[in-house]
Amino acid sequence: MTHPVSPLAPKTYVDMPPVRGVRMATAAAGIKYKGRTDVLMMVFDAPAAVAGVFTRSKCPSAPVDFCRQNLSGGVARAVVVNSGNANAFTGSKGRASTQMTAEAAAEAIGCSTREVFLASTGVIGEPLDATKFSGVLGDLATSATEDFWLEAAKAIMTTDTYPKVATATADIGGVPVRINGIAKGAGMIAPDMATMLSFVVTDADIAPSALQALLSAGVAPSFNSVTVDSDTSTSDTLLLFATGAAAGEGQVRIEDGGDPRLDSFRSALNTVLKNLALQVVRDGEGARKMVEVTVEGAENDAAAKRIALSIANSPLVKTAVAGEDANWGRVVMAVGKAGEHADRDRLSIWFGNVRVAFEGERDPSYDEAATTAVMEQEDIPIRVDLGIGLGRATVYTCDLTKAYVEINGDYRS
Amino acid sequence: MTHPVSPLAPKTYVDMPPVRGVRMATAAAGIKYKGRTDVLMMVFDAPAAVAGVFTRSKCPSAPVDFCRQNLSGGVARAVVVNSGNANAFTGSKGRASTQMTAEAAAEAIGCSTREVFLASTGVIGEPLDATKFSGVLGDLATSATEDFWLEAAKAIMTTDTYPKVATATADIGGVPVRINGIAKGAGMIAPDMATMLSFVVTDADIAPSALQALLSAGVAPSFNSVTVDSDTSTSDTLLLFATGAAAGEGQVRIEDGGDPRLDSFRSALNTVLKNLALQVVRDGEGARKMVEVTVEGAENDAAAKRIALSIANSPLVKTAVAGEDANWGRVVMAVGKAGEHADRDRLSIWFGNVRVAFEGERDPSYDEAATTAVMEQEDIPIRVDLGIGLGRATVYTCDLTKAYVEINGDYRS
Numbered sequence: 001m002t003h004p005v006s007p008l009a010p011k012t013y014v015d016m017p018p019v020r021g022v023r024m025a026t027a028a029a030g031i032k033y034k035g036r037t038d039v040l041m042m043v044f045d046a047p048a049a050v051a052g053v054f055t056r057s058k059c060p061s062a063p064v065d066f067c068r069q070n071l072s073g074g075v076a077r078a079v080v081v082n083s084g085n086a087n088a089f090t091g092s093k094g095r096a097s098t099q100m101t102a103e104a105a106a107e108a109i110g111c112s113t114r115e116v117f118l119a120s121t122g123v124i125g126e127p128l129d130a131t132k133f134s135g136v137l138g139d140l141a142t143s144a145t146e147d148f149w150l151e152a153a154k155a156i157m158t159t160d161t162y163p164k165v166a167t168a169t170a171d172i173g174g175v176p177v178r179i180n181g182i183a184k185g186a187g188m189i190a191p192d193m194a195t196m197l198s199f200v201v202t203d204a205d206i207a208p209s210a211l212q213a214l215l216s217a218g219v220a221p222s223f224n225s226v227t228v229d230s231d232t233s234t235s236d237t238l239l240l241f242a243t244g245a246a247a248g249e250g251q252v253r254i255e256d257g258g259d260p261r262l263d264s265f266r267s268a269l270n271t272v273l274k275n276l277a278l279q280v281v282r283d284g285e286g287a288r289k290m291v292e293v294t295v296e297g298a299e300n301d302a303a304a305k306r307i308a309l310s311i312a313n314s315p316l317v318k319t320a321v322a323g324e325d326a327n328w329g330r331v332v333m334a335v336g337k338a339g340e341h342a343d344r345d346r347l348s349i350w351f352g353n354v355r356v357a358f359e360g361e362r363d364p365s366y367d368e369a370a371t372t373a374v375m376e377q378e379d380i381p382i383r384v385d386l387g388i389g390l391g392r393a394t395v396y397t398c399d400l401t402k403a404y405v406e407i408n409g410d411y412r413s
Numbered sequence: 414m415t416h417p418v419s420p421l422a423p424k425t426y427v428d429m430p431p432v433r434g435v436r437m438a439t440a441a442a443g444i445k446y447k448g449r450t451d452v453l454m455m456v457f458d459a460p461a462a463v464a465g466v467f468t469r470s471k472c473p474s475a476p477v478d479f480c481r482q483n484l485s486g487g488v489a490r491a492v493v494v495n496s497g498n499a500n501a502f503t504g505s506k507g508r509a510s511t512q513m514t515a516e517a518a519a520e521a522i523g524c525s526t527r528e529v530f531l532a533s534t535g536v537i538g539e540p541l542d543a544t545k546f547s548g549v550l551g552d553l554a555t556s557a558t559e560d561f562w563l564e565a566a567k568a569i570m571t572t573d574t575y576p577k578v579a580t581a582t583a584d585i586g587g588v589p590v591r592i593n594g595i596a597k598g599a600g601m602i603a604p605d606m607a608t609m610l611s612f613v614v615t616d617a618d619i620a621p622s623a624l625q626a627l628l629s630a631g632v633a634p635s636f637n638s639v640t641v642d643s644d645t646s647t648s649d650t651l652l653l654f655a656t657g658a659a660a661g662e663g664q665v666r667i668e669d670g671g672d673p674r675l676d677s678f679r680s681a682l683n684t685v686l687k688n689l690a691l692q693v694v695r696d697g698e699g700a701r702k703m704v705e706v707t708v709e710g711a712e713n714d715a716a717a718k719r720i721a722l723s724i725a726n727s728p729l730v731k732t733a734v735a736g737e738d739a740n741w742g743r744v745v746m747a748v749g750k751a752g753e754h755a756d757r758d759r760l761s762i763w764f765g766n767v768r769v770a771f772e773g774e775r776d777p778s779y780d781e782a783a784t785t786a787v788m789e790q791e792d793i794p795i796r797v798d799l800g801i802g803l804g805r806a807t808v809y810t811c812d813l814t815k816a817y818v819e820i821n822g823d824y825r826s
Contacts, residue, residue, distance in 0.1 A: 055749075057750055058755040059757040088745070089774060091774030094774070229728045231743075231746060233746065316644045319818050319822050322818060322822050328538060332538065333472070333647055336468075337644065337645035341471070342471040344471070344472040357538065361502060405814060408736070
């Protein structure tokens with residue numbers, strides 16, 4: 001089933017220039033979908049440094065287990081991603097499938113299976129027949145090309161209605177470097193951890209431990225601050241690769257994540273991560289509106305985030321947004337159920353710039369027309385001030401529409 | 414807006430006989446609804462013992478605050494309930510409104526405001542104009558009648574599509590006693606606590622502390638085991654009253670909740686609570702199917718309950734049920750995100766009596782047709798065995814349909 005492109009999709013696609021040291025190719029292996037690509041292979045010309053964050057699910061997929069094992073080596077030569085089947089909850093068959101895929105990729109590249117990274121997305125519980133694509137990896141490795149980012153993003157889509165790409169530049173010690181990323185994800189999106197599949201590649205020369213420090217910090221305000229439906233996938237994988245090609249331009253390798261020469265890079269990386277994470281929310285299944293929930297004045301930042309997520313995950317808040325109904329009482333409800341310290345009589349709430357509630361009751365100058373005008377916007381900012389402390393957090397979500405129910409009522413069939 | 418009666422509604426209503434010592438009356442005060450009753454007054458002929466459980470929201474409504482204060486007195490002479498406005502997040506106006514209502518009720522009955530209990534349900538954040546009904550309480554007190562339970566249940570409805578009543582009998586030391594209850598609730602339903610409004614009355618003679626012990630224990634497997642949408646109300650109130658009229662038949666007053674003479678009563682009370690709680694789920698907004706989620710083999714009972722609620726609250730599980738799609742992979746997802754100890758490779762799942770997953774993968778003899786037949790039922794049992802320990806819990810929920818989105822997208826307007 002194909003769904004219409006989200007009205008919140010980017011109006012134009014950015015041009016994705018190559019990143020030196022990585023090439024890509026895709027194939028249509030017919031894993032689940034017909035008439036579209038469903039396998040992506042990324043090939044690194046030389047061993048790349050790698051960092052990763054994964055789902056915190058207690059029932060992770062076979063590829064997540066596989067990547068976690070290989071991450072300790074810190075080196076990547078190839079990535080194989082398939083859509084249409086998550087290879088999750090597939091027992092020993094799942095492990096056999098990752099092994100077969102890794103061996104085929106390693107043979108195609110001429111590397112160790114320890115240097116291969118895998119990700120799968122799609123239905124949970126169906127055995128993944130890796131023979132459907134293991135045979136084409138040799139061809140993919142040969143045909144892989146630098147200028148293929150948008151196609152790569154398309155091959156990893158499931159219920160996504162548009163491919164997600166982002167790019168940025170930075171400099172490290174005066175040498176320009178580039179960061180490109182792709183992502184997929186439209187449902188089963190919630191913190192924590194990285195809440196979908198995303199692959200980010202830079203040509204910078206950065207050691208794995210430094211890369212991991214940058215990624216772990218960068219994921220908090222981006223992928224760990226978005227939720228579509230509060231459901232955390234078994235397969236969430238975010239991998240960051242550094243090909244090191246910029247060393248050829250004289251970039252001195254960075255070994256420490258705290259190195260001040262990383263300032264520009266860190267900022268650019270965070271921009272790419274945030275950009276991709278927001279694209280995931282904007283393609284939330286059935287989404288018609290994007291909601292930015294900011295909680296301030298909480299006891300601390302963690303409490304603020306918990307309250308913000310309680311609001312962002314509330315079906316009643318999300319359906320009210322879908323109905324363009326400024327039902328701020330449901331925001332009060334969601335604050336109250338979060339379990340964090342709150343004082344009803346100090347609570348204030350804004351929809352956009354309209355203060356709807358002030359110190360525990362409806363704002364004396366409450367203006368229904370002005371509030372409704374905010375609700376009619378495509379992007380809706382909701383702000384809550386608890387009036388207690390200095391804790392602050394922002395999370396992003398989308399509305400809950402009939403289309404979400406429709407999409408998820410017949411996803412498998 | 415009126416919605417069609419839930420297909421899961423009881424096919425017939427039980428006959429609700431009187432409970433000695435309590436009378437009821439209703440009025441149409443036009444608080445929000447037109448052409449229907451929206452105020453209920455219960456009057457106790459003599460001071461009744463009272464016990465209560467309330468929402469755990471950090472932003473409780475004014476009536477919840479009011480009841481909590483009065484509960485310490487342990488004695489009730491009147492209850493006033495209104496629908497159409499929750500009197501929640503209404504600041505000092507809300508407190509003034511509860512005070513005015515309590516004073517009017519106390520004057521009508523000739524009792525102290527400490528013996529009055531209040532509950533309000535409806536929109537949050539709108540000031541409740543208590544003058545709309547405070548003037549009629551005198552008339553209601555006079556006209557109150559014993560045989561009025563179904564009408565009482567109707568007056569407290571909001572988005573409910575049917576009134577909820579239950580009755581049972583028991584004996585205490587050979588003297589027959591009766592327990593009647595009513596409830597309302599259709600959305601914003603989640604543990605903990607008592608997750609809607611419910612008023613239960615018995616003619617037994619039981620001291621307040623014993624009554625509270627019975628209620629606090631009885632609520633765990635009933636009202637604290639149901640969830641419609643994971644949203645906990647600001648107003649949840651469950652009050653249990655004992656008029657003591659059975660003392661006239663020779664029932665010896667029970668002072669201790671652990672008294673063995675309460676065995677029959679406890680069992681009957683638990684039946685009434687469970688019956689009402691399940692009626693709430695079966696009237697879940699937009700519900701077309703009821704889902705019973707049982708988790709066993711967990712580390713302990715608390716872990717089992719947390720996992721069961723993770724399944725029952727998952728939008729992806731609930732939309733799959735709505736679509737009659739046996740997507741058990743989403744059950745795996747929900748187990749994984751619950752955060753409790755789980756071993757993927759020991760996990761087994763049943764839909765009805767059909768085992769769909771066994772020890773970490775799809776059941777070797779998985780039968781799609783048999784599973785689909787289960788999904789087509791009105792009541793769908795989902796069972797998960799974690800294979801780790803002896804922890805066990807059952808919770809009840811309903812599916813997530815387009816009608817839920819519709820109902821909640823325009824509730825306020």
